[in-house]
Structures are given as structure tokens and as C-alpha cells.
Amino acid sequence: MVRNLVIDITKKPTQNIPPTNEIVEEAITELNVDELLDKLFEKDERGEVITPSRIAKMLEEKAFEIYKEYEKQVREAYLSARYSREKLEQSFQQARFSRGGKTFEVIFTKLLDRFGIRYEHDRMIKIYGYITEGEKPDFIIPSVRTFLNDPSSAILITVKRKVRERWREAVGEAQILRNKFGDKINFWFVGFDEEFTVYSAIAMLDNGIDRVYVIDGRYDSLIEELKRISDPNFNEDKYIQKIRRFSDIFDDIIQFMNKHENKKREKQLTLV
Numbered sequence: 001m002v003r004n005l006v007i008d009i010t011k012k013p014t015q016n017i018p019p020t021n022e023i024v025e026e027a028i029t030e031l032n033v034d035e036l037l038d039k040l041f042e043k044d045e046r047g048e049v050i051t052p053s054r055i056a057k058m059l060e061e062k063a064f065e066i067y068k069e070y071e072k073q074v075r076e077a078y079l080s081a082r083y084s085r086e087k088l089e090q091s092f093q094q095a096r097f098s099r100g101g102k103t104f105e106v107i108f109t110k111l112l113d114r115f116g117i118r119y120e121h122d123r124m125i126k127i128y129g130y131i132t133e134g135e136k137p138d139f140i141i142p143s144v145r146t147f148l149n150d151p152s153s154a155i156l157i158t159v160k161r162k163v164r165e166r167w168r169e170a171v172g173e174a175q176i177l178r179n180k181f182g183d184k185i186n187f188w189f190v191g192f193d194e195e196f197t198v199y200s201a202i203a204m205l206d207n208g209i210d211r212v213y214v215i216d217g218r219y220d221s222l223i224e225e226l227k228r229i230s231d232p233n234f235n236e237d238k239y240i241q242k243i244r245r246f247s248d249i250f251d252d253i254i255q256f257m258n259k260h261e262n263k264k265r266e267k268q269l270t271l272v
Helices: 021-033 031-040 053-079 083-116 145-149 167-181 197-206 214-226 234-242 246-271
Strands: 139-141 155-160 187-193 211-214 243-245
Touching: 021 053, 021 083, 031 083, 053 083, 053 214, 053 246, 083 139, 083 155, 139 145, 139 167, 139 234, 155 167, 167 187, 167 197, 187 246, 197 211, 197 214, 197 234, 211 214, 211 246, 214 234, 214 243, 214 246, 234 246, 243 246
Parallel strands: 155 187, 187 211, 211 243
Antiparallel strands: 139 155
């Protein structure tokens, strides 16, 4: 149940709508996500398996439902104050577009938190010492410091709600980072998009992306499309082993970090 907003019509309409982070938290509470996570990979009362991908989709849908309720409150207040309907709808349309990708990013953040995974979000990795700008993957696991000390012991992750042409940004970022830090970096791409194409998956894996994570509902059909490629020079196994379901990523991260923690301990014991 959404709360009643205190609306200030002297502001831009969309400034009255709560931030994406708050809306996602409301969705988490309404869906009782912590209870769902306790039942991961079990079947619910409808016989459907509870997966991280399904939880993320449910959160996305619930967050949009909550957002629309807040939007409705703001619309009614501004129309009552004789605000232009055309300008109002244009403002809402722009806000929905910009919030869409942000919502999934926040959902991914909340799931990392609930899986107990350490990360840093939107942190800069400098490429040139004399310039303050650099590359900014969405997530660095566990930290920038770990990455700079030993790039092979960290994971860089870019997440996209809609893949479309945006995967090319990730490829460019990965190539710049590889030129600076070498091929030992681990760069993963997450695309929560039912329209994820075979071309984008292959092109990413051929150009600096180590793993591609696909929304569960698209995974099987994407793999089947890869298997149907009949060119004798095409090595499907090379790609299939690097394409994973979205639901696998949290366990994959935990296993990766445990492996590197064990290596670190072994090294310390050797030095004693």
C-alpha cells in the first residue's frame, strides 16, 4: 500500500515522486523478498520455482506498480492546479524512461546486499594518473582497492535492463581496462532483457567480456540459437560455457571470491 504524498506544485512534477531506491525498498517489503530468498530454488504454492531472476522480475513489476500509484497522485494534484496535461505527461514519460534502467540497477544492488556480497557501486578506475576521469563499471567486487592491488582477484560488472546498442559501451569499457591492466581482469555483463540477441552475446565474448548473464527466460532459447549456427568454423562450446543465467550470478560471485580468498590464505601460509 503506497503512502499519500505531500505534493509541492512549485516543484517539477516528477520531483514529488519518491526516489527509485525508496520505491524498490517498498517493493521489497510488499513482496517479502527476504522470505522468498530463504526459499530459493524451491517451488511456491503455484508450483513455480523461486529463482533470483524471478524475484528480480517481480520486484521490477511491483516497483513500477508503486511508481504508477505515486505518478497518479502527482498527476491529480497538478491537473487540479491547471498544469498543462501535455507537459505533465511528457515529464512522466521522460521520468519512466530514465528510471527504468536505474530500477534494475537498484534491484541488483539490493540482491547483492541480501546475498552478503561486498561491492562498490559507481566507483571510478583511473586510467591515466594525470587525468581525474576514467572508467566506471556499475559494480566492482569486492572493491576498487582489491582490483588495483590484484586485478585478477576482483570482478567488474556492468548491468543493463535493455541491451539494445548499450552492450557496445561495455565492450569499449572492457577494452580500455584490458589495455591498462591486462587480460587478467574479470569483466562480466548482465543483461536483463528478453530480447537479448545472439549477435550481441557473441560480439561481447569476442571483444573483452568474460561472461554474459542473461535473464532466465531468454537463456534456453539463446543457447538453442547458438546451437543452430551451422558454420563449421563456429565453436559453439566456446560461447555456451561463458553464457550463464541471471540466477547463477550470485552463487558464481560467491564461489569466485571464496576461491581467491583460499588462494590468498595459501600464499600467506607459504610466506610464514
